[in-house]
Each structure stands twice: as structure tokens, then as C-alpha cells.
Amino acid sequence: xxxxxxxxxxxxxxxxxxxxxxxxxxxxxxxxxxxxxxxxxxxxxxxxxxxxxxxxxxxxxxxxxxxxxxxxxxxxxxxxxxxxxxxxxxxxxxxxxxxxxxxxxxxxxxxxxxxxxxxxxxxxxxxxxxxxxxxxxxxxxxxxxxxxxxxxxxxxxxxxxxxxxxxxxxxxxxxxxxxxxxxxxxxxxxxxxxxxxxxxxxxxxxxxxxxxxxxxxxxxxxxxxxxxxxxxxxxxxxxxxxxxxxxxxxxxxxxxxxxxxxxxxxxxxxxxxxxxxxxxxxxxxxxxxxxxxxxxxxxxxxxxxxxxxxxxxxxxxxxxxxxxxxxxxxxxxxxxxxxxxxxxxxxxxxxxxxxxxxxxxxxxxxxxxxxxxxxxxxxxxxxxxxxxxxxxxxxxxxxxxxxxxxxxxxxxxxxxxxxxxxxxxxxxxxxxxxxxxxxxxx
Amino acid sequence: xxxxxxxxxxxxxxxxxxxxxxxxxxxxxxxxxxxxxxxxxxxxxxxxxxxxxxxxxxxxxxxxxxxxxxxxxxxxxx
Numbered sequence: 001x002x003x004x005x006x007x008x009x010x011x012x013x014x015x016x017x018x019x020x021x022x023x024x025x026x027x028x029x030x031x032x033x034x035x036x037x038x039x040x041x042x043x044x045x046x047x048x049x050x051x052x053x054x055x056x057x058x059x060x061x062x063x064x065x066x067x068x069x070x071x072x073x074x075x076x077x078x079x080x081x082x083x084x085x086x087x088x089x090x091x092x093x094x095x096x097x098x099x100x101x102x103x104x105x106x107x108x109x110x111x112x113x114x115x116x117x118x119x120x121x122x123x124x125x126x127x128x129x130x131x132x133x134x135x136x137x138x139x140x141x142x143x144x145x146x147x148x149x150x151x152x153x154x155x156x157x158x159x160x161x162x163x164x165x166x167x168x169x170x171x172x173x174x175x176x177x178x179x180x181x182x183x184x185x186x187x188x189x190x191x192x193x194x195x196x197x198x199x200x201x202x203x204x205x206x207x208x209x210x211x212x213x214x215x216x217x218x219x220x221x222x223x224x225x226x227x228x229x230x231x232x233x234x235x236x237x238x239x240x241x242x243x244x245x246x247x248x249x250x251x252x253x254x255x256x257x258x259x260x261x262x263x264x265x266x267x268x269x270x271x272x273x274x275x276x277x278x279x280x281x282x283x284x285x286x287x288x289x290x291x292x293x294x295x296x297x298x299x300x301x302x303x304x305x306x307x308x309x310x311x312x313x314x315x316x317x318x319x320x321x322x323x324x325x326x327x328x329x330x331x332x333x334x335x336x337x338x339x340x341x342x343x344x345x346x347x348x349x350x351x352x353x354x355x356x357x358x359x360x361x362x363x364x365x366x367x368x369x370x371x372x373x374x375x376x377x378x379x380x381x382x383x384x385x386x387x388x389x390x391x392x393x394x395x396x397x398x399x400x401x402x403x404x405x406x407x408x409x410x411x412x413x414x415x416x417x418x419x420x421x422x423x424x425x426x427x428x429x430x431x432x433x434x435x436x437x438x439x440x441x442x
Numbered sequence: 443x444x445x446x447x448x449x450x451x452x453x454x455x456x457x458x459x460x461x462x463x464x465x466x467x468x469x470x471x472x473x474x475x476x477x478x479x480x481x482x483x484x485x486x487x488x489x490x491x492x493x494x495x496x497x498x499x500x501x502x503x504x505x506x507x508x509x510x511x512x513x514x515x516x517x518x519x520x
Contacts, residue, residue: 166473173459173466180455187447200447204454271486274476281472289465424466431465435458 059121070126070133075342083341084119091116103241107332114336132337140334143222145327146215147299152324154303155316159278161419164267172424174370175390176432178210178363186355196351201225204436206352209236210359211429212391216296220433224440230338231349235356243396247364247388248404254368255384260408262383264417279305293434363391389418392425
């Protein structure tokens with residue numbers, strides 16, 4: 001490292017001396033030879049030849065055997081040539097999905113563009129000195145950005161529906177079965193078959209996709225399996241975008257017509273004091289039960305507390321808008337830097353995508369089934385359609401519950417009822433994440 | 443002996459789901475208690491039906507009429 005800097009300095013000094021002597025030296029060509037230790041006068045032919053060697057076409061067709069990946073490892077020729085082309089095409093597909101299909105464009109566009117930049121040969125944008133690498137080191141490898149996103153999400157969350165019907169929190173708990181069910185499945189397949197070969201840390205990081213919570217997935221993936229971060233983040237956000245496609249068939253399959261038409265009692269009014277005490281209460285509980293979950297829950301409740309306090313609208317407004325937008329850009333680009341061909345075009349990625357959708361579906365199903373179990377007990381009936389909102393994916397999952405409910409009874413508004421399990425799901429997946437961290441931290 | 447990863451996974455599940463449910467059930471209890479305490483000891487002042495105050499329309503109209511008259515007078519005098 002130091003050697004490299006010294007050489008660079010020496011080269012720069014020499015270049016300065018040479019260019020001051022020969023003021024006619026063309027500066028543009030000289031810039032592209034910064035890897036040369038000394039500057040030699042070249043004929044125009046040589047210069048053009050060397051310049052052509054530094055073009056992207058040549059780098060893609062006949063890659064430099066010495067080139068190392070962003071993590072400093074050797075790459076196969078496939079990953080340096082066709083792999084990059086394939087990845088760039090995949091990012092184009094992501095642009096199409098984001099722009100044309102409206103799939104989570106706020107994240108897919110930065111992630112996709114980050115992926116595009118990370119697959120450029122020679123420039124090493126995702127390397128330790130490239131700007132994507134710097135962004136990654138600044139906020140992803142230390143888990144900062146997901147936490148800041150959590151603050152913003154907290155400032156946007158209204159716990160009113162949950163406070164007015166507390167028992168719906170159970171639905172948010174049940175949906176976390178998606179995480180642990182998939183974890184068992186993934187380790188079973190890794191141990192007894194050759195389908196996957198994941199360690200238990202990797203399996204845990206992958207199954208958190210079932211929590212349907214992007215920041216939590218990124219938080220856990222960076223902590224437990226950073227090598228899988230790109231695929232996990234992409235799977236997590238893609239499935240969240242596909243909630244309206246994935247969930248309804250599962251919800252219909254598990255419910256009867258009569259259940260889908262259950263009307264729920266109107267939500268009671270929640271006083272401001274309750275909303276103000278709630279975030280502190282959740283955090284206190286987390287401190288007592290599971291300190292490992294407090295980074296996520298603490299940030300979430302901080303944002304919510306600022307909002308509910310009602311006296312710092314400026315800060316709450318910044319969290320909800322400016323800050324979360326800025327961090328989303330950096331988070332997306334940083335995750336995109338992990339879409340480099342050598343890290344993404346591996347067999348594991350397909351396994352992650354497959355396990356992710358299993359986790360998502362299992363979580364949805366568990367939430368619906370939990371609602372049916374709750375209906376076996378006396379008390380106000382719960383429409384099982386809101387069970388699916390127990391996977392976090394705020395507020396998309398709640399909207400899906402509402403939409404499916406309206407299909408069967410146009411007067412049945414489930415949206416606010418579904419927001420209860422929805423926000424409980426966020427707390428639930430943060431707790432589940434905390435449990436996994438606590439297991440591996442000891 | 444090689445650790446049985448599947449058994450490990452099942453243990454994770456038991457601990458994880460157990461913790462999630464204990465956490466949320468405790469939270470439900472605390473929410474019910476909170477609502478009880480808040481409603482009993484800190485009831486929100488019943489928001490008085492805030493009928494918008496009747497605008498002093500007539501007096502405003504009078505003023506407008508007076509201003510209009512004054513303007514007209516002013517313009518005519520020029």
C-alpha cells in the first residue's frame with residue numbers, strides 16, 4: 001500500500017518534471033498512463049496502441065490476468081469478461097423493473113446503477129479506493145446506513161392501529177416463522193443434500209429475508225455473511241416489491257370465503273400520551289429482554305419518539321424526508337457495489353433467491369394461520385387476511401390485505417386493521433434479528 | 443461428532459420464535475395496561491366540538507362597503 005503511494009508520488013513528480021520540460025506533451029494521453037512508473041516518450045502509434053489496450057472493449061474481451069476483484073481476490077476469466085456483461089444486462093433489467101413495472105424504484109434504481117458501476121472493468125469503482133467502495137466502507141460494513149433508514153421508518157410509522165388493537169401484534173410475531181422455518185430448511189438442505197452449501201451463519205442471514213424488512217436484512221447480512229450481502233439485499237427488496245403478486249394466492253388458499261368477509265370492530269381512538277409512551281416502552285422491554293436487538297429497535301423508536309413528541313417537527317421531518325432520502329441513495333449504491341460479477345454470479349445467488357421466496361411465503365402463511373387460531377378463542381374476531389400483513393413490508397403488505405378483503409366485500413376496509421400486525425411485524429423481525437445476533441455473538 | 447446442523451436450526455427456531463412471542467405478548471400486556479392507566483388517570487381533555495367561530499360577516503361587509511365608498515369618492519374627486 002505504502003509502496004504504491006510512493007510509486008505514485010514518484011511517478012507524479014517525474015511527470016511534473018517531464019511536462020514542465022516538454023510543455024508540448026499532450027496532457028490527456030499522459031493522464032491515462034498513470035500506471036507507468038516513468039513517462040517515456042512514445043510515438044503516436046504506440047500511444048494509440050496503449051490507449052486502445054486501456055479501453056473497455058479490450059478489457060472485456062481479453063481481461064488482464066493480474067486484475068484482482070474489489071476484495072483483492074483472484075477472479076476467473078468468466079467473471080472478468082462475460083460475467084460483467086451479464087451483470088450489466090441484469091442491471092438494465094432492474095432499471096426496467098423499477099421504471100416500467102414500478103418495483104421499489106427508490107431502491108432498485110440506486111442498487112441497479114451501483115451494480116452497473118461496480119461491473120466496469122479497469123475503473124475499479126467498487127474497489128477500496130473507488131467511490132462505491134468508499135461508500136460501502138463508510139456506512140454498510142459498519143451497519144450505519146440501515147440503522148439510519150430505520151430511524152426514518154420509525155418517524156414515518158404510526159403505532160395507533162396497534163395500540164388500539166394490541167392482540168394483532170401476535171400476527172406480526174407469527175409471521176417471523178418465515179425466518180426460522182427457512183433457516184431450518186436451508187441448513188437441512190445444506191447438510192443432507194448437495195443443493196446448497198450454506199453455513200449456519202449464511203443460512204441465518206438468508207432466512208432474515210422472510211422478515212420482509214430491507215434494512216434488517218442488510219443489517220444482519222453485513223454482520224453474519226457480508227459475502228452474500230448483494231444477493232440478500234436484492235432478493236429482499238425484489239420480494240418486497242412483489243408482495244402484491246406473492247401474497248394474495250397464499251392468502252386465498254388458506255382462508256374460506258366466510259373468513260375473508262369477517263368485519264372487524266372499529267378501532268378506538270388512541271390518545272397522544274399512549275403514542276408518546278409506546279416507543280419508550282418497547283425500547284425498555286428490548287433493553288431488559290434482548291439488548292442485541294436494541295440498535296435496530298432503538299433507532300426505530302428514536303424516530304418514532306421524535307415524531308410523537310410533537311415538539312421537534314423539524315427533526316422528524318428531516319428523518320422522514322431529507323435524511324432517509326440521502327441515506328437511501330448511499331445504501332442503494334453501496335449494496336450495488338456488491339453486485340460485481342465475481343460476487344453475484346455464483347451458484348449461491350440462485351439458492352438465496354429460492355430460499356428468500358420460501359421464507360416470504362412461509363411468513364405470509366404463518367400470519368394467516370395465526371389469525372385463524374386466534375379466531376378459535378372467544379373475543380372479537382380477526383379477519384385472517386390481515387395476518388399476511390404480519391411480515392413487515394410496511395405499508396405494502398397492509399395494502400394487499402385491504403385489497404384482497406375489498407375483492408370479497410367492497411365495504412370491508414381492512415387497511416387500518418392490517419397496519420397493526422404490519423408495524424408489529426417490524427418489531428418482530430427486529431427481535432428475531434436480535435436473537436440471531438445474540439446466538440452468534442456468544 | 444459433527445454437529446447436527448438441522449437440530450441446531452430447530453433450536454434456533456425454538457429460541458427465536460419463543461423470544462419473539464414472549465416479547466410481543468409482554469408488549470400486548472403493557473399496551474393494555476398503558477391504555478388502562480392513560481384512560482383512568484390521564485384522560486385526554488374531551489376536545490370541545492370546535493365549531494368554527496361565526497365570522498363577523500356583517501361588520502366586515504360594512505367595512506368593505508365603507509372602503510369601497512371611500513375609494514369611489516376619492517376617485518371621483520380626482
